[in-house]
Amino acid sequence: VGEYADESGAPVLVMSRRGYPMSRVPGFDPPASLRSRCPVTTVSLRHGQRASLLTSYGDVRAVLRDHGRFSSDPSSPGYPQLRPVVDRKPAPGSFLVTDPPEHTRYRRLLTGEFTVRRMEKLRPSIERITRTHLDSLLGSASPDLVADFALPIPSDVICLLLGVPVSDRAFFSSRSRAHHDRTLSADAVQAALDELHSYIEELVRSRVRSPGDDLISRLAAELTVDEVVGMTVLLLVGGHETTANSIALSVLALQESGEWDALVADPSLVDSAVEELLRYLSPVHQGVVRAVTGDAVVSGESLAPGDGVVASLFAANRDPSVYPSPDSLDIRRRARGHLAFGDGVHQCIGQTLARMEMRVALQALVERAPSLRIAVPFSSVSFRFNAPIYGLHALPVTFSAPR
Ligand code: HEM
Numbered sequence: 453v454g455e456y457a458d459e460s461g462a463p464v465l466v467m468s469r470r471g472y473p474m475s476r477v478p479g480f481d482p483p484a485s486l487r488s489r490c491p492v493t494t495v496s497l498r499h500g501q502r503a504s505l506l507t508s509y510g511d512v513r514a515v516l517r518d519h520g521r522f523s524s525d526p527s528s529p530g531y532p533q534l535r536p537v538v539d540r541k542p543a544p545g546s547f548l549v550t551d552p553p554e555h556t557r558y559r560r561l562l563t564g565e566f567t568v569r570r571m572e573k574l575r576p577s578i579e580r581i582t583r584t585h586l587d588s589l590l591g592s593a594s595p596d597l598v599a600d601f602a603l604p605i606p607s608d609v610i611c612l613l614l615g616v617p618v619s620d621r622a623f624f625s626s627r628s629r630a631h632h633d634r635t636l637s638a639d640a641v642q643a644a645l646d647e648l649h650s651y652i653e654e655l656v657r658s659r660v661r662s663p664g665d666d667l668i669s670r671l672a673a674e675l676t677v678d679e680v681v682g683m684t685v686l687l688l689v690g691g692h693e694t695t696a697n698s699i700a701l702s703v704l705a706l707q708e709s710g711e712w713d714a715l716v717a718d719p720s721l722v723d724s725a726v727e728e729l730l731r732y733l734s735p736v737h738q739g740v741v742r743a744v745t746g747d748a749v750v751s752g753e754s755l756a757p758g759d760g761v762v763a764s765l766f767a768a769n770r771d772p773s774v775y776p777s778p779d780s781l782d783i784r785r786r787a788r789g790h791l792a793f794g795d796g797v798h799q800c801i802g803q804t805l806a807r808m809e810m811r812v813a814l815q816a817l818v819e820r821a822p823s824l825r826i827a828v829p830f831s832s833v834s835f836r837f838n839a840p841i842y843g844l845h846a847l848p849v850t851f852s853a854p855r
Contacts, residue, residue, distance in 0.1 A: 492753040503532040503760035504753065507767035509774045509791070511750050515763050516795040521746035522761065523551050524798060528743035532760035545675065545682025548690065552797060558683065561674055562801055565667055571804045574612070578808060581608045582816050590821060590851065597847040602700035603629060605813055606692050609805070614684060615666030616655065624651065628688060649685065656680045691802045694735050697843030698806065699813045702729045704833065704847060707826050709781040716822040719815050725783035726810045731769045731790035732781045737842050739764040740794055765791045823852040
Protein backbone atom coordinates (compact mmCIF):
# COMPACT_ATOMS: atom_id res chain seq x y z
CA VAL A 453 0.00 0.00 0.00
CA GLY A 454 2.93 2.29 0.57
CA GLU A 455 3.37 4.98 3.11
CA TYR A 456 0.52 7.43 3.32
CA ALA A 457 0.10 10.67 5.18
CA ASP A 458 -3.00 11.81 6.97
CA GLU A 459 -4.44 15.29 6.82
CA SER A 460 -1.86 16.61 9.28
CA GLY A 461 0.95 15.11 7.17
CA ALA A 462 1.82 12.44 9.74
CA PRO A 463 2.93 9.08 8.34
CA VAL A 464 0.19 6.53 8.50
CA LEU A 465 1.89 3.28 7.69
CA VAL A 466 5.27 2.26 9.05
CA MET A 467 7.47 -0.69 8.15
CA SER A 468 7.96 -3.31 10.81
CA ARG A 469 11.18 -5.27 11.28
CA ARG A 470 9.69 -8.13 9.32
CA GLY A 471 8.92 -5.94 6.40
CA TYR A 472 5.19 -5.43 6.38
CA PRO A 473 3.49 -2.11 6.81
CA MET A 474 1.38 -1.50 9.85
CA SER A 475 -1.30 1.00 10.36
CA ARG A 476 -0.65 3.92 12.61
CA VAL A 477 -2.74 3.99 15.72
CA PRO A 478 -2.81 7.47 17.22
CA GLY A 479 -0.36 7.55 20.09
CA PHE A 480 1.53 4.39 19.16
CA ASP A 481 5.14 4.08 20.21
CA PRO A 482 7.54 5.13 17.48
CA PRO A 483 8.40 2.60 14.76
CA ALA A 484 11.71 1.68 16.44
CA SER A 485 9.95 -0.11 19.24
CA LEU A 486 7.81 -2.00 16.73
CA ARG A 487 10.91 -3.06 14.85
CA SER A 488 12.63 -4.32 17.94
CA ARG A 489 9.71 -6.15 19.46
CA CYS A 490 7.78 -7.70 16.59
CA PRO A 491 5.56 -9.77 16.46
CA VAL A 492 4.20 -8.82 19.88
CA THR A 493 4.88 -5.16 20.52
CA THR A 494 3.88 -3.03 23.47
CA VAL A 495 2.16 0.10 22.26
CA SER A 496 0.80 3.05 24.15
CA LEU A 497 -2.69 4.19 23.41
CA ARG A 498 -4.60 7.23 24.54
CA HIS A 499 -4.47 8.23 28.20
CA GLY A 500 -1.18 6.34 28.66
CA GLN A 501 -2.91 2.97 28.36
CA ARG A 502 -0.61 0.14 27.19
CA ALA A 503 -1.59 -2.79 25.00
CA SER A 504 0.10 -5.60 23.08
CA LEU A 505 -0.02 -5.15 19.33
CA LEU A 506 -0.13 -8.51 17.56
CA THR A 507 1.14 -8.56 14.01
CA SER A 508 1.62 -12.18 12.97
CA TYR A 509 -1.12 -14.05 11.17
CA GLY A 510 -0.90 -17.02 13.53
CA ASP A 511 -1.16 -14.94 16.71
CA VAL A 512 -4.00 -12.77 15.41
CA ARG A 513 -6.01 -15.78 14.29
CA ALA A 514 -5.39 -17.69 17.53
CA VAL A 515 -6.50 -14.75 19.68
CA LEU A 516 -9.64 -14.09 17.65
CA ARG A 517 -10.59 -17.75 17.93
CA ASP A 518 -10.13 -17.76 21.71
CA HIS A 519 -13.05 -15.71 23.01
CA GLY A 520 -12.74 -17.53 26.35
CA ARG A 521 -9.48 -15.72 27.16
CA PHE A 522 -9.83 -12.64 24.94
CA SER A 523 -12.96 -10.63 25.64
CA SER A 524 -14.80 -8.16 23.39
CA ASP A 525 -16.61 -6.55 26.31
CA PRO A 526 -15.38 -2.94 26.83
CA SER A 527 -16.13 -3.17 30.55
CA SER A 528 -13.45 -5.89 30.96
CA PRO A 529 -10.32 -4.49 32.68
CA GLY A 530 -7.58 -3.66 30.18
CA TYR A 531 -9.89 -3.35 27.16
CA PRO A 532 -7.93 -1.09 24.78
CA GLN A 533 -9.55 2.22 23.92
CA LEU A 534 -8.62 3.25 20.41
CA ARG A 535 -10.77 6.34 20.33
CA PRO A 536 -12.08 8.82 22.83
CA VAL A 537 -14.78 7.16 24.83
CA VAL A 538 -18.01 9.08 24.75
CA ASP A 539 -20.18 6.44 26.33
CA ARG A 540 -18.54 3.35 27.71
CA LYS A 541 -21.79 1.52 28.02
CA PRO A 542 -22.65 -0.04 24.64
CA ALA A 543 -26.25 0.07 23.48
CA PRO A 544 -28.20 -3.12 24.26
CA GLY A 545 -28.17 -5.37 21.20
CA SER A 546 -24.76 -4.13 20.06
CA PHE A 547 -23.39 -7.67 20.13
CA LEU A 548 -20.03 -6.80 18.55
CA VAL A 549 -18.97 -5.70 22.02
CA THR A 550 -20.36 -8.63 24.00
CA ASP A 551 -19.06 -12.12 24.80
CA PRO A 552 -20.89 -15.44 24.69
CA PRO A 553 -23.45 -16.37 25.93
CA GLU A 554 -24.96 -12.87 25.46
CA HIS A 555 -23.29 -12.57 22.06
CA THR A 556 -24.64 -15.95 20.95
CA ARG A 557 -28.20 -15.01 21.87
CA TYR A 558 -28.16 -11.89 19.69
CA ARG A 559 -26.08 -13.21 16.83
CA ARG A 560 -28.24 -16.31 16.45
CA LEU A 561 -31.21 -14.08 15.59
CA LEU A 562 -29.30 -12.70 12.60
CA THR A 563 -27.50 -15.72 11.14
CA GLY A 564 -30.51 -16.76 9.03
CA GLU A 565 -30.70 -13.23 7.60
CA PHE A 566 -27.22 -13.32 6.03
CA THR A 567 -27.02 -16.80 4.50
CA VAL A 568 -25.62 -17.26 1.00
CA ARG A 569 -29.15 -18.14 -0.19
CA ARG A 570 -30.66 -14.98 1.29
CA MET A 571 -27.91 -12.89 -0.23
CA GLU A 572 -28.34 -14.49 -3.66
CA LYS A 573 -31.97 -13.39 -3.52
CA LEU A 574 -30.74 -9.83 -3.05
CA ARG A 575 -28.37 -9.99 -6.01
CA PRO A 576 -30.76 -8.63 -8.69
CA SER A 577 -31.54 -5.65 -6.45
CA ILE A 578 -27.83 -5.04 -5.79
CA GLU A 579 -27.21 -5.17 -9.56
CA ARG A 580 -30.01 -2.69 -10.17
CA ILE A 581 -28.78 -0.32 -7.46
CA THR A 582 -25.24 -0.55 -8.86
CA ARG A 583 -26.45 0.18 -12.42
CA THR A 584 -28.33 3.27 -11.26
CA HIS A 585 -25.31 4.75 -9.50
CA LEU A 586 -22.95 3.80 -12.30
CA ASP A 587 -25.24 5.66 -14.72
CA SER A 588 -24.97 8.80 -12.63
CA LEU A 589 -21.21 8.39 -12.21
CA LEU A 590 -20.78 8.06 -15.97
CA GLY A 591 -23.12 10.98 -16.61
CA SER A 592 -21.50 13.33 -14.12
CA ALA A 593 -19.52 16.37 -15.25
CA SER A 594 -17.04 15.87 -12.40
CA PRO A 595 -17.35 12.21 -11.45
CA ASP A 596 -16.32 11.28 -7.90
CA LEU A 597 -16.15 7.55 -7.38
CA VAL A 598 -16.74 7.92 -3.62
CA ALA A 599 -19.77 10.23 -3.56
CA ASP A 600 -21.39 9.02 -6.79
CA PHE A 601 -20.78 5.29 -6.52
CA ALA A 602 -18.99 3.73 -3.55
CA LEU A 603 -21.04 5.41 -0.81
CA PRO A 604 -24.59 5.25 -2.19
CA ILE A 605 -24.47 1.55 -3.14
CA PRO A 606 -24.08 0.09 0.39
CA SER A 607 -26.40 2.77 1.70
CA ASP A 608 -29.23 1.76 -0.66
CA VAL A 609 -28.54 -1.93 0.00
CA ILE A 610 -28.74 -1.54 3.76
CA CYS A 611 -32.05 0.37 3.39
CA LEU A 612 -33.38 -2.53 1.37
CA LEU A 613 -32.18 -5.06 3.91
CA LEU A 614 -33.61 -3.18 6.88
CA GLY A 615 -36.88 -2.43 5.15
CA VAL A 616 -36.51 1.36 5.22
CA PRO A 617 -39.46 2.64 3.14
CA VAL A 618 -38.45 3.95 -0.29
CA SER A 619 -39.94 7.35 0.52
CA ASP A 620 -37.57 7.73 3.50
CA ARG A 621 -34.37 6.56 1.84
CA ALA A 622 -33.08 10.00 0.91
CA PHE A 623 -33.46 11.18 4.50
CA PHE A 624 -32.01 7.97 5.91
CA SER A 625 -29.01 7.97 3.55
CA SER A 626 -28.19 11.63 4.00
CA ARG A 627 -28.23 11.30 7.81
CA SER A 628 -26.19 8.10 7.83
CA ARG A 629 -23.63 9.66 5.49
CA ALA A 630 -23.40 12.88 7.48
CA HIS A 631 -20.20 11.92 9.24
CA HIS A 632 -18.48 11.71 5.84
CA ASP A 633 -19.45 15.23 5.04
CA ARG A 634 -16.50 17.54 5.53
CA THR A 635 -18.66 20.59 5.02
CA LEU A 636 -20.58 19.89 8.25
CA SER A 637 -19.56 21.08 11.71
CA ALA A 638 -19.23 18.63 14.59
CA ASP A 639 -22.58 19.86 15.95
CA ALA A 640 -24.26 19.34 12.61
CA VAL A 641 -22.88 15.79 12.40
CA GLN A 642 -24.11 15.05 15.93
CA ALA A 643 -27.54 16.47 15.07
CA ALA A 644 -27.70 14.27 11.96
CA LEU A 645 -26.78 11.18 13.96
CA ASP A 646 -29.39 12.03 16.62
CA GLU A 647 -31.99 12.33 13.87
CA LEU A 648 -30.90 8.98 12.48
CA HIS A 649 -31.24 7.37 15.89
CA SER A 650 -34.72 8.83 16.40
CA TYR A 651 -35.68 7.72 12.92
CA ILE A 652 -34.55 4.15 13.59
CA GLU A 653 -36.36 4.08 16.90
CA GLU A 654 -39.57 5.27 15.24
CA LEU A 655 -39.11 2.69 12.47
CA VAL A 656 -38.74 -0.08 15.05
CA ARG A 657 -41.82 1.12 16.96
CA SER A 658 -43.87 1.18 13.76
CA ARG A 659 -42.81 -2.43 13.02
CA VAL A 660 -43.84 -3.44 16.52
CA ARG A 661 -47.28 -1.92 15.83
CA SER A 662 -47.63 -3.43 12.35
CA PRO A 663 -45.06 -6.12 11.56
CA GLY A 664 -44.04 -6.75 7.94
CA ASP A 665 -41.82 -9.27 6.17
CA ASP A 666 -38.54 -7.56 6.99
CA LEU A 667 -35.54 -7.93 9.25
CA ILE A 668 -36.57 -5.31 11.79
CA SER A 669 -40.02 -6.86 12.22
CA ARG A 670 -38.48 -10.28 12.77
CA LEU A 671 -36.07 -8.90 15.38
CA ALA A 672 -38.86 -6.91 17.04
CA ALA A 673 -40.78 -10.15 17.61
CA GLU A 674 -37.94 -11.44 19.82
CA LEU A 675 -36.32 -8.39 21.44
CA THR A 676 -37.07 -5.12 23.21
CA VAL A 677 -37.27 -1.91 21.18
CA ASP A 678 -33.91 -0.74 22.60
CA GLU A 679 -32.24 -4.00 21.61
CA VAL A 680 -33.59 -3.83 18.07
CA VAL A 681 -32.45 -0.20 17.78
CA GLY A 682 -28.95 -1.20 19.03
CA MET A 683 -28.73 -4.06 16.55
CA THR A 684 -30.01 -1.96 13.66
CA VAL A 685 -27.48 0.79 14.35
CA LEU A 686 -24.73 -1.87 14.55
CA LEU A 687 -25.73 -3.26 11.15
CA LEU A 688 -25.86 0.21 9.69
CA VAL A 689 -22.51 1.31 11.08
CA GLY A 690 -20.84 -2.06 10.48
CA GLY A 691 -22.10 -2.53 6.98
CA HIS A 692 -22.11 0.87 5.39
CA GLU A 693 -18.80 2.64 5.63
CA THR A 694 -16.68 -0.53 5.60
CA THR A 695 -18.18 -1.63 2.29
CA ALA A 696 -18.11 1.85 0.78
CA ASN A 697 -14.44 2.24 1.71
CA SER A 698 -13.65 -1.19 0.33
CA ILE A 699 -15.16 -0.36 -3.06
CA ALA A 700 -13.36 2.99 -3.37
CA LEU A 701 -10.02 1.72 -2.08
CA SER A 702 -10.28 -1.30 -4.40
CA VAL A 703 -10.52 0.91 -7.45
CA LEU A 704 -7.54 2.95 -6.28
CA ALA A 705 -5.46 -0.15 -5.52
CA LEU A 706 -6.33 -1.81 -8.84
CA GLN A 707 -5.35 1.33 -10.71
CA GLU A 708 -2.15 1.89 -8.74
CA SER A 709 -0.95 -1.67 -9.14
CA GLY A 710 -1.82 -2.03 -12.82
CA GLU A 711 -4.17 -4.92 -11.96
CA TRP A 712 -7.13 -2.89 -13.28
CA ASP A 713 -6.19 -3.82 -16.84
CA ALA A 714 -5.93 -7.50 -15.89
CA LEU A 715 -9.46 -7.37 -14.51
CA VAL A 716 -10.73 -5.51 -17.57
CA ALA A 717 -9.17 -8.22 -19.76
CA ASP A 718 -10.75 -11.00 -17.71
CA PRO A 719 -13.70 -9.92 -15.52
CA SER A 720 -14.18 -13.56 -14.47
CA LEU A 721 -11.28 -12.93 -12.09
CA VAL A 722 -13.56 -10.71 -10.00
CA ASP A 723 -14.11 -13.25 -7.19
CA SER A 724 -10.43 -13.86 -6.65
CA ALA A 725 -9.71 -10.13 -7.08
CA VAL A 726 -12.15 -9.27 -4.29
CA GLU A 727 -10.51 -11.75 -1.87
CA GLU A 728 -7.07 -10.38 -2.69
CA LEU A 729 -8.27 -6.78 -2.33
CA LEU A 730 -9.77 -7.55 1.06
CA ARG A 731 -6.46 -9.09 2.14
CA TYR A 732 -4.37 -6.29 0.70
CA LEU A 733 -6.52 -3.41 1.92
CA SER A 734 -7.75 -4.82 5.24
CA PRO A 735 -10.28 -1.98 5.63
CA VAL A 736 -10.52 -2.50 9.40
CA HIS A 737 -6.83 -1.66 9.29
CA GLN A 738 -6.14 -0.93 12.92
CA GLY A 739 -7.44 -4.31 13.77
CA VAL A 740 -9.69 -5.39 16.55
CA VAL A 741 -9.22 -5.06 20.27
CA ARG A 742 -9.65 -7.57 23.06
CA ALA A 743 -9.19 -7.60 26.83
CA VAL A 744 -7.24 -10.55 28.22
CA THR A 745 -9.37 -12.51 30.72
CA GLY A 746 -7.18 -15.61 31.24
CA ASP A 747 -3.43 -16.34 31.29
CA ALA A 748 -2.07 -16.82 27.78
CA VAL A 749 1.26 -16.97 25.96
CA VAL A 750 1.44 -15.36 22.52
CA SER A 751 4.67 -15.70 20.51
CA GLY A 752 6.53 -16.30 23.76
CA GLU A 753 5.07 -13.24 25.52
CA SER A 754 2.99 -13.85 28.63
CA LEU A 755 -0.34 -12.10 28.85
CA ALA A 756 -2.41 -11.91 32.02
CA PRO A 757 -5.97 -10.84 32.89
CA GLY A 758 -6.20 -7.06 32.74
CA ASP A 759 -3.89 -6.78 29.72
CA GLY A 760 -5.20 -5.47 26.42
CA VAL A 761 -4.41 -6.62 22.89
CA VAL A 762 -4.76 -4.95 19.51
CA ALA A 763 -4.86 -7.65 16.83
CA SER A 764 -3.69 -5.98 13.62
CA LEU A 765 -5.69 -7.47 10.77
CA PHE A 766 -3.66 -5.41 8.34
CA ALA A 767 -0.32 -6.74 9.54
CA ALA A 768 -1.64 -10.32 9.79
CA ASN A 769 -2.86 -10.15 6.20
CA ARG A 770 0.62 -9.04 5.15
CA ASP A 771 2.45 -11.83 6.99
CA PRO A 772 5.00 -13.12 4.46
CA SER A 773 4.96 -16.59 6.00
CA VAL A 774 1.34 -16.95 4.86
CA TYR A 775 1.20 -14.67 1.79
CA PRO A 776 4.46 -14.55 -0.19
CA SER A 777 5.29 -11.03 -1.48
CA PRO A 778 2.50 -9.72 0.72
CA ASP A 779 2.85 -6.10 -0.38
CA SER A 780 2.02 -6.95 -4.00
CA LEU A 781 -1.57 -6.92 -5.13
CA ASP A 782 -2.02 -10.03 -7.27
CA ILE A 783 -5.63 -10.64 -8.28
CA ARG A 784 -4.80 -14.23 -9.24
CA ARG A 785 -3.48 -15.01 -5.76
CA ARG A 786 -5.43 -17.48 -3.69
CA ALA A 787 -5.98 -15.11 -0.77
CA ARG A 788 -8.36 -17.42 1.02
CA GLY A 789 -8.11 -17.41 4.79
CA HIS A 790 -7.37 -13.69 5.05
CA LEU A 791 -8.50 -12.02 8.24
CA ALA A 792 -10.12 -8.87 6.81
CA PHE A 793 -13.44 -10.03 8.27
CA GLY A 794 -11.86 -11.16 11.53
CA ASP A 795 -12.21 -14.74 12.79
CA GLY A 796 -13.90 -16.72 15.55
CA VAL A 797 -17.35 -15.99 16.97
CA HIS A 798 -17.29 -12.32 15.95
CA GLN A 799 -16.26 -12.96 12.35
CA CYS A 800 -18.16 -10.47 10.20
CA ILE A 801 -21.78 -11.50 9.87
CA GLY A 802 -22.18 -9.37 6.73
CA GLN A 803 -19.26 -10.80 4.79
CA THR A 804 -21.34 -12.58 2.14
CA LEU A 805 -23.20 -9.36 1.49
CA ALA A 806 -20.01 -7.27 1.46
CA ARG A 807 -18.36 -9.64 -1.02
CA MET A 808 -21.39 -9.52 -3.28
CA GLU A 809 -21.54 -5.73 -3.24
CA MET A 810 -17.83 -5.49 -4.04
CA ARG A 811 -18.02 -8.08 -6.82
CA VAL A 812 -21.07 -6.54 -8.46
CA ALA A 813 -19.60 -3.02 -8.22
CA LEU A 814 -16.16 -3.91 -9.59
CA GLN A 815 -17.54 -6.09 -12.36
CA ALA A 816 -19.93 -3.34 -13.47
CA LEU A 817 -17.09 -0.82 -13.49
CA VAL A 818 -14.62 -2.87 -15.52
CA GLU A 819 -17.31 -3.92 -17.97
CA ARG A 820 -18.96 -0.55 -18.52
CA ALA A 821 -16.09 1.81 -17.80
CA PRO A 822 -12.88 0.01 -18.73
CA SER A 823 -11.23 3.33 -19.59
CA LEU A 824 -11.64 4.63 -16.02
CA ARG A 825 -8.55 6.41 -14.68
CA ILE A 826 -7.89 8.33 -11.46
CA ALA A 827 -8.08 12.03 -12.37
CA VAL A 828 -5.56 13.26 -9.78
CA PRO A 829 -2.00 12.25 -8.93
CA PHE A 830 -1.71 9.69 -6.15
CA SER A 831 -0.14 12.27 -3.84
CA SER A 832 -3.37 14.31 -4.01
CA VAL A 833 -5.66 11.42 -3.10
CA SER A 834 -7.18 12.30 0.24
CA PHE A 835 -7.32 9.46 2.76
CA ARG A 836 -9.65 9.52 5.68
CA PHE A 837 -8.82 7.71 8.88
CA ASN A 838 -11.80 7.19 11.06
CA ALA A 839 -10.36 4.73 13.57
CA PRO A 840 -10.50 1.79 13.27
CA ILE A 841 -11.22 1.89 9.53
CA TYR A 842 -9.85 3.91 6.67
CA GLY A 843 -11.12 5.11 3.34
CA LEU A 844 -11.06 8.01 0.90
CA HIS A 845 -12.70 11.40 1.13
CA ALA A 846 -13.10 11.54 -2.62
CA LEU A 847 -11.72 9.85 -5.73
CA PRO A 848 -12.09 11.99 -8.86
CA VAL A 849 -12.06 9.79 -11.97
CA THR A 850 -12.15 10.28 -15.74
CA PHE A 851 -13.37 8.10 -18.60
CA SER A 852 -11.91 8.47 -22.03
CA ALA A 853 -14.55 6.25 -23.58
CA PRO A 854 -17.54 5.53 -21.33
CA ARG A 855 -19.87 2.80 -22.56
C1 HEM B 1 -17.97 -7.76 12.46
C2 HEM B 1 -15.14 -6.25 8.80
C3 HEM B 1 -19.10 -5.48 6.06
C4 HEM B 1 -21.87 -6.24 9.95
C5 HEM B 1 -16.86 -7.48 11.68
C6 HEM B 1 -15.49 -7.72 12.08
C7 HEM B 1 -14.70 -7.28 11.05
C8 HEM B 1 -15.57 -6.77 10.01
C9 HEM B 1 -13.18 -7.29 11.02
C10 HEM B 1 -15.02 -8.40 13.37
C11 HEM B 1 -14.86 -7.44 14.51
C12 HEM B 1 -14.34 -8.11 15.77
O1 HEM B 1 -13.94 -9.28 15.77
O2 HEM B 1 -14.31 -7.44 16.82
C13 HEM B 1 -15.97 -5.89 7.75
C14 HEM B 1 -15.51 -5.45 6.44
C15 HEM B 1 -16.62 -5.25 5.67
C16 HEM B 1 -17.78 -5.55 6.49
C17 HEM B 1 -14.05 -5.29 6.06
C18 HEM B 1 -16.74 -4.79 4.23
C19 HEM B 1 -15.83 -5.03 3.31
C20 HEM B 1 -20.20 -5.70 6.85
C21 HEM B 1 -21.58 -5.64 6.40
C22 HEM B 1 -22.37 -5.84 7.51
C23 HEM B 1 -21.47 -6.03 8.64
C24 HEM B 1 -22.03 -5.41 4.96
C25 HEM B 1 -23.87 -5.89 7.66
C26 HEM B 1 -24.76 -5.53 6.83
C27 HEM B 1 -21.04 -6.69 10.96
C28 HEM B 1 -21.52 -7.03 12.29
C29 HEM B 1 -20.40 -7.47 13.01
C30 HEM B 1 -19.25 -7.38 12.10
C31 HEM B 1 -22.95 -6.94 12.78
C32 HEM B 1 -20.37 -7.98 14.45
C33 HEM B 1 -20.36 -9.49 14.43
C34 HEM B 1 -20.22 -10.10 15.79
O3 HEM B 1 -19.75 -9.45 16.72
O4 HEM B 1 -20.61 -11.27 15.94
N1 HEM B 1 -16.89 -6.92 10.41
N2 HEM B 1 -17.33 -5.91 7.74
N3 HEM B 1 -20.18 -5.94 8.19
N4 HEM B 1 -19.68 -6.91 10.88
FE1 HEM B 1 -18.53 -6.53 9.28
